Amino acid sequence: xxxxxxxxxxxxxxxxxxxxxxxxxxxxxxxxxxxxxxxxxxxxxxxxxxxxxxxxxxxxxxxxxxxxxxxxxxxxxxxxxxxxxxxxxxxxxxxxxxxxxxxxxxxxxxxxxxxxxxxxxxxxxxxxxxxxxxxxxxxxxxxxxxxxxxxxxxxxxxxxxxxxxxxxxxxxxxxxxxxxxxxxxxxxxxxxxxxxxxxxxxxxxxxxxxxxxxxxxxxxxxxxxxxxxxxxxxxxxxxxxxxxxxxxxxxxxxxxxxxxxxxxxxxxxxxxxxxxxxxxxxxxxxxxxxxxxxxxxxxxxxxxxxxxxxxxxxxxxxx
Amino acid sequence: xxxxxxxxxxxxxxxxxxxxxxxxxxxxxxxxxxxxxxxxxxxxxxxxxxxxxxxxxxxxxxxxxxxxxxxxxxxxxxxxxxxxxxxxxxxxxxxxxxxxxxxxxxxxxxxxxxxxxxxxxxxxxxxxxxxxxxxxxxxxxxxxxxxxxxxxxxxxxxxxxxxxxxxxxxxxxxxxxxxxxxxxxxxxxxxxxxxxxxxxxxxxxxxxxxxxxxxxxxxxxxxxxxxxxxxxxxxxxxxxxxxxxxxxxxxxxxxxxxxxxxxxxxxxxxxxxxxxxxxx
Numbered sequence: 001x002x003x004x005x006x007x008x009x010x011x012x013x014x015x016x017x018x019x020x021x022x023x024x025x026x027x028x029x030x031x032x033x034x035x036x037x038x039x040x041x042x043x044x045x046x047x048x049x050x051x052x053x054x055x056x057x058x059x060x061x062x063x064x065x066x067x068x069x070x071x072x073x074x075x076x077x078x079x080x081x082x083x084x085x086x087x088x089x090x091x092x093x094x095x096x097x098x099x100x101x102x103x104x105x106x107x108x109x110x111x112x113x114x115x116x117x118x119x120x121x122x123x124x125x126x127x128x129x130x131x132x133x134x135x136x137x138x139x140x141x142x143x144x145x146x147x148x149x150x151x152x153x154x155x156x157x158x159x160x161x162x163x164x165x166x167x168x169x170x171x172x173x174x175x176x177x178x179x180x181x182x183x184x185x186x187x188x189x190x191x192x193x194x195x196x197x198x199x200x201x202x203x204x205x206x207x208x209x210x211x212x213x214x215x216x217x218x219x220x221x222x223x224x225x226x227x228x229x230x231x232x233x234x235x236x237x238x239x240x241x242x243x244x245x246x247x248x249x250x251x252x253x254x255x256x257x258x259x260x261x262x263x264x265x266x267x268x269x270x271x272x273x274x275x276x277x278x279x280x281x282x283x284x285x286x287x288x289x290x291x292x293x294x295x296x297x298x299x300x301x302x303x304x305x306x307x308x309x310x311x312x313x314x315x316x317x318x319x
Numbered sequence: 320x321x322x323x324x325x326x327x328x329x330x331x332x333x334x335x336x337x338x339x340x341x342x343x344x345x346x347x348x349x350x351x352x353x354x355x356x357x358x359x360x361x362x363x364x365x366x367x368x369x370x371x372x373x374x375x376x377x378x379x380x381x382x383x384x385x386x387x388x389x390x391x392x393x394x395x396x397x398x399x400x401x402x403x404x405x406x407x408x409x410x411x412x413x414x415x416x417x418x419x420x421x422x423x424x425x426x427x428x429x430x431x432x433x434x435x436x437x438x439x440x441x442x443x444x445x446x447x448x449x450x451x452x453x454x455x456x457x458x459x460x461x462x463x464x465x466x467x468x469x470x471x472x473x474x475x476x477x478x479x480x481x482x483x484x485x486x487x488x489x490x491x492x493x494x495x496x497x498x499x500x501x502x503x504x505x506x507x508x509x510x511x512x513x514x515x516x517x518x519x520x521x522x523x524x525x526x527x528x529x530x531x532x533x534x535x536x537x538x539x540x541x542x543x544x545x546x547x548x549x550x551x552x553x554x555x556x557x558x559x560x561x562x563x564x565x566x567x568x569x570x571x572x573x574x575x576x577x578x579x580x581x582x583x584x585x586x587x588x589x590x591x592x593x594x595x596x597x598x599x
Contacts, residue, residue, distance in 0.1 A: 054451065057447065057482075059474070059478050060477070060478075062471075062474035062477070062478070064436075064440070064470075064471040064474060065440045065443070065471055065474035065475050065477075065478055067440075068437050068440030068441045068443075068444065068471070068475075069440055069441070069443050069444035069447065069475075069478070070444065071430075071440075071441050071444060072440070072441040072442060072443060072444020072445040072446075072447070072448070073444040073445070073447065073448050074444075075429070075430070075441070075444070075445060076444070076445055076448035076449070077448075078448060080444075095434055095437075096437060096440075099431075099432065099433070099434055099437060100430070100432075100437055100440075100441055103423070103431065104423050104430070104431070
């Protein structure tokens with residue numbers, strides 16, 4: 001039976017959002033350039049290329065070279081956006097990001113297309129549920145997993161205003177808009193979407209919208225949950241997490257990523273040193289997952305809103 | 320006169336390398352000495368740079384891609400006046416600004432590299448921006464012969480030709496040896512000239528330990544509009560120290576005091592020979 005209280009989630013491909021916002025950004029900021037590794041159309045940069053051909057650079061299927069070129073251009077004052085499939089952008093080029101971009105703290109924005117389970121039918125090489133894990137080690141690098149198209153848009157616009165490199169996850173099925181009580185997007189600051197007293201759900205990426213609906217189900221089961229959209233995974237908003245954890249004493253992290261070295265691990269680091277609260281990490285159990293249609297795969301791992309609600313309820317009722 | 324000065328500078332830098340090792344221990348001396356003449360000529364006569372203002376906006380950019388040769392670059396930068404001599408005696412010591420592979424904190428180091436196969440790509444990014452700005456600043460990169468086996472180098476070679484980077488000048492230090500053997504045995508990669516030409520580069524082969532040849536090759540580069548330049552510099556690993564020349568065990572040498580003293584005597588003999596060769 002349909003639950004009318006639930007939020008209806010309409011999704012959009014991040015590339016569609018990128019198309020317009022990137023042109024908008026390029027109009028405002030003349031230093032913005034696009035670095036392609038045979039990946040600009042899929043990224044949504046066709047309009048940009050047509051409008052600003054002199055600011056578009058194609059390196060072919062050679063991600064390492066493209067990535068270090070972005071470093072060189074950033075060194076010269078440009079604001080390069082390097083966008084390709086998330087696993088290639090982060091893992092093929094990991095050392096280039098580590099040595100040439102993150103260490104010298106250069107202003108390169110890396111957009112990982114098809115992050116998370118977006119490419120659930122494309123096979124294991126394309127499934128990107130360990131990208132945050134590999135990047136979390138890098139000092140200076142900001143990591144953003146936007147909850148909806150507005151977060152994604154804001155992340156792109158804000159990323160050129162901060163000093164240092166930024167990695168943004170671009171999901172194929174990105175919620176168009178989640179409720180957020182007019183909260184402003186600020187890199188490094190989580191958003192308290194709903195207040196509650198029994199448990200805190202901290203989510204990132206498309207899992208934020210799922211959590212909102214889980215919370216509605218939990219309310220019907222007399223569990224009052226607090227929801228935080230932690231779009232910035234690095235640096236983590238310690239203050240917001242600790243404030244909520246001290247209140248509810250129970251935290252659930254939910255991410256479209258392996259529970260190893262992702263959002264949940266970041267929260268665990270904060271909690272273990274500062275707060276006596278319990279933590280349940282929900283996500284994929286490793287970086288290898290079953291293949292199949294996106295929603296079926298999420299269901300298999302208990303990542304749909306109703307399955308999340310069951311897990312949170314069990315966690316809350318655990319002695 | 321220019322050539323004699325450069326020879327003297329280069330041999331002074333060689334002695335400095337040995338003095339550092341005498342005090343601070345192990346270094347990649349073989350590759351450092353093979354490329355010292357190239358580095359000395361670059362900083363002495365070719366690069367537009369200002370040691371008193373390392374970030375001078377009109378400077379040419381030098382990227383040491385084969386960054387294990389850093390000890391050579393440190394001696395060159397110091398002799399040019401980038402930093403105080405005292406820093407040289409901190410090589411690999413606690414908190415040093417001059418570790419075996421460079422970090423970004425030393426004046427004159429544009430990019431801190433060390434993992435091979437990054438430098439030409441970074442340099443390409445810099446050169447693209449400069450070319451678009453129609454700047455006359457140039458970008459020089461020193462690569463090692465063994466490094467040429469890295470696939471990313473060839474990615475960068477491709478894109479430099481695509482973007483017609485005539486402001487990019489790569490120099491390959493071909494000393495015939497790499498960490499664990501002869502390059503021709505570890506991974507045969509020659510002929511560089513044919514390979515680079517087929518990728519759209521203009522090449523020139525020189526004796527990379529002949530100051531005059533280096534000076535002529537570098538001061539006349541780039542050689543053709545819209546094409547990147549590669550100078551293939553045949554060198555001798557460990558050049559200047561008779562017992563280290565072309566010997567694999569001196570790729571990374573742990574010296575003792577006696578051998579350092581012997582090395583300095585050998586360097587001075589070589590200096591004399593080189594100076595006699597060019598006359599007054």
